[in-house]
Amino acid sequence: MTNKLTDEQIKAAELKKAEKNTKIKERLLGYKMRELQADDIFKIIEIVNILNVADLVTEFLKQxxxxxxxxxxxxxxxVIASQSDxxxxxxxxxQIKTIQQDISSQSFEYVSKAAKFVLVHSAEIKTELNGLLADLTGKTPEEIGKANIVTYSLLVKDFFVKPELREVFELLS
Structure with a gap:
């Protein structure tokens, strides 16, 4: 019976993840972010300089x-569990549950820290960030500013996890 329960738990976790991904995709419907281009580096550097976030970015990359x-x-x-007694x-x-909890708590801690930082400095970067997100998605800064708060948060997150952005930050640090 333990095997069946464990298999059911694994399937439930996979289903929950798929549902979450579907909800995220639904929230971002109409917002497709293009790949970063050379001209984007100047906007990114401007935002980084305004916020003086080099340490925050480095911490994010490590996280x-x-x-x-x-x-x-x-x-x-x-995989090992599926083949074990x-x-x-x-x-x-x-062990898997402990790792999931650890990732979740560390992610929550970092997101909270980053959100607080951005909120404290929001007036300083609102125009630049909305302009950059607008440029990356083919929308206007006004459309970005009027986006649902969850959609906006997902756009910001998607921007910061772009692989090419990571490479730029690694080059700049």
């Missing part, structure tokens, strides 16, 4: 790397 490593470990444990499967499932 993202740590989460990727933990996710890969979690996936490996899931009941006792070992239960132990591996506990």
């Amino acid at each position: 993202q790397d740590a989460a990727k490593i933990k996710s890969q470990k979690m996936q490996g444990l899931s 009941d006792n070992k499967k239960e132990s591996l499932t506990d």
Whole structure:
């Protein structure tokens, strides 16, 4: 019975993740962000300079790397668990849950810190950030400013996790 429960838990987690991804896609309907281009670097540097966020960006990149490593470990444990006996499967499932909780708490802590920082400095970057997001999505800054708050947050998040942005920050630091 433990095998079935564990399999059901794994399937429930996969379903929950798929539902979350679907909701995110629905929120971003009509907002497709293009790849960053050379001219975007000047807008990015302007925002970074206004906020003086080099340390925050470096911390974000480290956080993202740590989460990727933990996710890969979690996936490996899931594969091993699916091929293990009941006792070992239960132990591996506990390890997976601990990793998920760790990633979640670290992500929440970082997002809270970043959100507080952005809110404190929002008046300083609103125009530049909305202009950059508008340029990247083919919308106007006014449309970006009037977007649903969840959509806006997802756009900001999507911008900051762009692989090419990471490479730019690594070059600048």
